[in-house]
Amino acid sequence: MNKILTVSLIFFLILFTAIVKNSTKKLDDEIFVLNENIRSLKKDFGNIKLEYDYLSSAEKLLEFQNSYFDNELIKKDILEIRTIKKDSNKFQVNEFSFTNE
Structure with a gap:
């Protein structure tokens, strides 16, 4: 009876360890993916902040x-400001229209 109990306890512990190990592996993979996404977003944020500042x-x-540019500008x-449109071989110059008007 003791042998059966010991073997079943060892089998249960091995099974429990495998389940815990599998679930922690999945969590590690999710954490890795999230960290990579955060790293990418931090890089984008840094570039945008540099441009803005x-x-x-x-x-x-x-x-x-x-x-x-010295005196070029x-x-x-x-x-x-005007816009130029090319229609068939003619150029047409129009007033620039602003989007908020």
């Missing part, structure tokens, strides 16, 4: 203009 500020844009009045 440094490239879109007026001071930085003026600094880049002075550094890289000139200011234009927004009302002077």
Whole structure:
């Protein structure tokens, strides 16, 4: 009777260990996938934050203009902007329409 009880206890412990090991493996895989997604999102966030903080500020844009373009850029009045359409071999110049008007 003791042998049967000992063998069944050992079998139960082996089975229980296999179940626990399998479930922790699944949890580890889910955690790995979530960490990879977070890493990707952090990278995207860093790039977007860099663009927003440094490239879109007026001071930085003026600094880049002075550094890289010297006197190549000139200011234009927004009302002077036109659009060009090509219809069959003719070009048509129209006023630029703003989306919020």
